[in-house]
Amino acid sequence: MSDVEAILPAQTAWLLLSAFSLLWIALGAYWGRRNTSFEDHALAGRNIGLALGTATAAATWITSNTTMLAPQFALQLGIWGMLAYATASFGLLLFAPMARRIRTLMPHGYTSGDFFRLRYGRLAWAIFLVFTLFYSLTWLVSMAMAGGILLKALSGIPYAWGMSVILAVCVIYTMRGGLAAVIGTDFIQSLVIIAGIVVVGFAVLSHVPIERIHANLASERPALLSVLFPAAIIAIFNNLLFGLGEVFHNNVWWSRAFAFRDGVAGKAFALGGLVWFPIPIAAGFIALASGALNVAVPAADMVGPLVIADVLGHTGAIAIFIIVFCSLASSIDSLLAATSDLVTEDIYRRILRPAAAPRNLKKVAQYVTLLLGVLTWAICLPRIGTLATVLFFAGPLVGAMIWPIVTGLYWRRANAAGAVGGMLLGAGVGLACYFAIGWYVATLAATAVSMVWVLACARFSNSRFDWAKLKETA
Amino acid sequence: MIGWSADAPVTLTMLRNDDPATARTLYSGSNSASFVSGLEDGTYTLILRDKAGLRSAPLELTVIHQPLARALLLVTMGALIFLAIVATILRGPRDE
Amino acid sequence: MIFSATFLGAIVYVALAWCALAALGLSAVLLRDLVNGDVW
Numbered sequence: 001m002s003d004v005e006a007i008l009p010a011q012t013a014w015l016l017l018s019a020f021s022l023l024w025i026a027l028g029a030y031w032g033r034r035n036t037s038f039e040d041h042a043l044a045g046r047n048i049g050l051a052l053g054t055a056t057a058a059a060t061w062i063t064s065n066t067t068m069l070a071p072q073f074a075l076q077l078g079i080w081g082m083l084a085y086a087t088a089s090f091g092l093l094l095f096a097p098m099a100r101r102i103r104t105l106m107p108h109g110y111t112s113g114d115f116f117r118l119r120y121g122r123l124a125w126a127i128f129l130v131f132t133l134f135y136s137l138t139w140l141v142s143m144a145m146a147g148g149i150l151l152k153a154l155s156g157i158p159y160a161w162g163m164s165v166i167l168a169v170c171v172i173y174t175m176r177g178g179l180a181a182v183i184g185t186d187f188i189q190s191l192v193i194i195a196g197i198v199v200v201g202f203a204v205l206s207h208v209p210i211e212r213i214h215a216n217l218a219s220e221r222p223a224l225l226s227v228l229f230p231a232a233i234i235a236i237f238n239n240l241l242f243g244l245g246e247v248f249h250n251n252v253w254w255s256r257a258f259a260f261r262d263g264v265a266g267k268a269f270a271l272g273g274l275v276w277f278p279i280p281i282a283a284g285f286i287a288l289a290s291g292a293l294n295v296a297v298p299a300a301d302m303v304g305p306l307v308i309a310d311v312l313g314h315t316g317a318i319a320i321f322i323i324v325f326c327s328l329a330s331s332i333d334s335l336l337a338a339t340s341d342l343v344t345e346d347i348y349r350r351i352l353r354p355a356a357a358p359r360n361l362k363k364v365a366q367y368v369t370l371l372l373g374v375l376t377w378a379i380c381l382p383r384i385g386t387l388a389t390v391l392f393f394a395g396p397l398v399g400a401m402i403w404p405i406v407t408g409l410y411w412r413r414a415n416a417a418g419a420v421g422g423m424l425l426g427a428g429v430g431l432a433c434y435f436a437i438g439w440y441v442a443t444l445a446a447t448a449v450s451m452v453w454v455l456a457c458a459r460f461s462n463s464r465f466d467w468a469k470l471k472e473t474a
Numbered sequence: 475m476i477g478w479s480a481d482a483p484v485t486l487t488m489l490r491n492d493d494p495a496t497a498r499t500l501y502s503g504s505n506s507a508s509f510v511s512g513l514e515d516g517t518y519t520l521i522l523r524d525k526a527g528l529r530s531a532p533l534e535l536t537v538i539h540q541p542l543a544r545a546l547l548l549v550t551m552g553a554l555i556f557l558a559i560v561a562t563i564l565r566g567p568r569d570e
Numbered sequence: 571m572i573f574s575a576t577f578l579g580a581i582v583y584v585a586l587a588w589c590a591l592a593a594l595g596l597s598a599v600l601l602r603d604l605v606n607g608d609v610w
Contacts, residue, residue: 048610051600058592076511079573083581097563180610187600194593201586210582214575220498221512223539225572230540237552244559261608275592278585285582298507300475406562412569444552451555464569 006156007309008317013155016321017162021169024329027188028173028181038361041178042110042341043259048183050268053260056183057092057272059190059330060252062279064146067193067327070280071287071304075297078217078224078288080232085280087240091247092273098248099257099265101409105470112254113346118470119408120416127423129346131401132249135394136339140332140372142391144380147328154305154321163380166325170332171373175366179259179341182333189326194275196323197282203311204285208292213285216292224288235440238395242443245398248405252338340368392439396430396446403447403454412464418457426450476500476533477507482524489519513537 035041048056066085073081106115112132117125148163173181217225247253257265287303289295295310297303308316344365349356356364400423407414430446476486483504490496500520501508515537522530603609 044610047608049603049608051596051603052610054599055596075509078512079578079581094560094563097566101567183610187596191593191596194589194596198586198590198593201582201589205582205586210579211575214578217512218572222572223514224512225578227571227573228542228545230542230545234540234545234548236549237556238548240556241552244556275596278588278592281581281585282589285578285585288578296501296503296505297509298505300509300511303509402559406559410562410565410567441548444548444555447555448551451558 006154007305008155008314008321010156012318013151013157013321016318017151017157017165017325020322020325020329021165024169024173024181024185025176027185028175028177030177031180031184032177035178035180035362037358038344038365039110039358040180041362041365042337042345043255044178044180044183046259046261048256048260048264048268050264050271052183052187053256053264053268054271054275055190056186056256056334057253057269058275059186059193060256060334061088061092061247061272061276062190062193062327063143063331064150064324064327066279067197067283067323068146068150068301068304070284071307072300073280074284075224075287075290075300075303077232078221078226078229080227080229080236081224082281082284084232084236084239085284086277087236088243088280089273089277090240091243092269092276094244095247095253095257096266096269096273098406098409099253099260099269102254102257103260103262103265105409105467106258106472108472109258109470110255110345111342112249112251113342113350114472115254115405115408115470116419117346117350118472119465120404120419124404124416124419124423125346127420128249128401129342131397131423131427132251132342133339135246135398136250136252136335136342137372137376138391138394140335140339140376141379143328143332143335144376145383147325147332148380148383150324150328151321153302154317154324159383160381164377166328166332167373167377167380170329170336171369174333174336174340175369178362178365179255179337182337183256183259185333186330189330190275192326193323193330194279196319197279200286200308200312200316200319201282203316204289204293204307207311208289212292213289217288220291238440238442238444241399241402241447242395245395245400245402245443245447249398249401250338251342252334255338255341336369336372340365340372343368343372392442393431393434395439395443396427396434399430399443399446400424400426400450403451407454407458411458412467413458413461414454414465415457415461415463418454418461421457422450422454425453475507475509476520478522478530479506480522480524485523487521487523489521491517492519515539 116128144167147166148159151157151162152159223229286307290297290307295306305320308320348364404419404422426446426449429449430442433445434442485502486500488500518535520533
């Protein structure tokens with residue numbers, strides 16, 4: 001990425017960064033005023049409506065990966081690359097019925113940790129906490145790093161500054177406003193992102209029609225058009241299962257299930273998934289136009305911004321900057337909020353201080369948010385390049401959790417032995433495959449092994465779980 | 475990703491299987507890298523040239539795609555697991 | 571076998587239109603929720 005000149009002057013970038021940062025912080029402070037208890041802070045009053053619910057489901061799942069990586073995938077893996085990426089929406093779609101089930105079973109629930117603790121006991125809960133905190137932290141770190149890297153690539157703002165500002169802004173408004181601020185800003189961010197993608201997409205098409213893009217690909221990058229492009233096909237289900245594992249287990253999504261109004265949860269996730277589905281295609285195809293537009297691509301990860309800048313000039317550069325900033329903020333704030341709520345509820349309240357007063361819990365959650373932000377910042381600062389790849393280790397971990405969660409929600413026969421074994425064996429085999437074969441089979445292997453173990457334990461189980469045990473009151 | 479170092483603008487040309495008839499210009503300018511993708515199986519030769527016509531040593535590139543059979547095997551496995559998950563969710567509560 | 575230009579055109583235009591509809595739909599639902607006073 002080092003050779004590409006910044007497409008946006010640093011002053012303009014700083015201006016945009018400051019303007020949006022002030023907006024998010026002001027909104028965070030304003031909406032935070034409605035929060036008095038930990039429940040308000042963590043679950044926004046348990047009354048989120050359909051509009052905000054749908055927008056937050058979609059916006060949180062749109063990360064800078066979606067907007068920047070989709071064009072890169074298209075350029076590397078062609079049409080199948082874009083279509084495969086779109087299947088990540090299935091996580092949201094399948095979580096819709098699960099969210100309804102979660103609300104039925106756990107009307108007073110706070111976190112996905114609560115589910116593991118009550119459904120499977122302390123050992124499974126402990127393993128779950130290790131897995132989810134590893135995933136959440138690596139996700140947070142990779143997003144913050146991406147923020148610094150992208151701001152530098154787009155505008156020349158030094159990595160340490162860009163990364164620190166994005167992280168600081170997200171920490172501040174998440175601390176002040178809790179989940180309400182996260183969800184409220186998500187709505188604005190989702191509209192900005194989607195509108196930006198539409199405008200950019202049509203702008204590209206006005207410069208070069210589909211026929212010319214196709215002809216250019218056929219002559220210069222023919223494999224990208226191939227229906228049986230092995231590199232693209234090989235990872236489809238591995239990545240799909242990674243996506244399912246991420247959504248099914250993480251408190252980012254469970255907290256939303258608990259925060260949505262009665263009757264909204266199922267619809268919001270389903271609609272959110274539908275809103276998300278076309279985005280990798282709409283954002284990704286512009287990379288395929290790079291050849292037809294004669295845009296030089298010195299680095300695959302810059303193809304998106306380069307095409308946009310070529311087609312829309314200065315305005316395009318501003319547009320991509322804003323889109324990227326919004327996608328980063330909409331994901332970092334959610335991770336901060338959900339992870340601090342998980343730590344506050346599962347570790348602080350349930351393990352360390354069971355007698356803690358409710359009003360103190362809100363303060364604890366805010367401090368944990370700050371702590372998470374500082375920890376993330378400290379890890380990101382040295383900019384260890386290979387850190388981003390650590391996120392891929394999470395694939396086997398989250399894949400191994402799919403079957404314990406799904407069977408745990410629907411089958412009384414699913415038991416702790418199944419969950420514990422499924423998670424440990426699945427993760428173990430998955431990680432072994434990661435190193436022995438490749439990243440593209442790791443999650444697949446983990447899910448397969450976990451499935452076999454969980455199903456076997458359920459098949460031979462003598463126990464029948466009593467769903468009433470999940471209705472623990474606050 | 476093809477990278478190079480040069481003091482002046484260069485032109486990057488690519489041939490397929492050493493056949494001059496397939497020569498095409500990949501890039502011309504002062505960047506020092508170019509991202510190439512979507513090539514079919516085969517051997518490719520890359521050459522850098524500057525304005526004066528000086529050429530670099532040719533770079534050989536062999537493209538071998540993943541075996542299709544392996545890809546299809548993984549797709550089948552993945553599809554089965556995925557469908558099993560969907561079925562479990564849609565069937566809903568069991569053993570009530 | 572390759573994807574045709576028609577197929578590429580179809581998925582791209584459908585995706586863009588779908589996104590545009592999504593943005594409009596989200597705004598409409600928010601307005602409805604605002605009018606009913608039950609955004610959150």
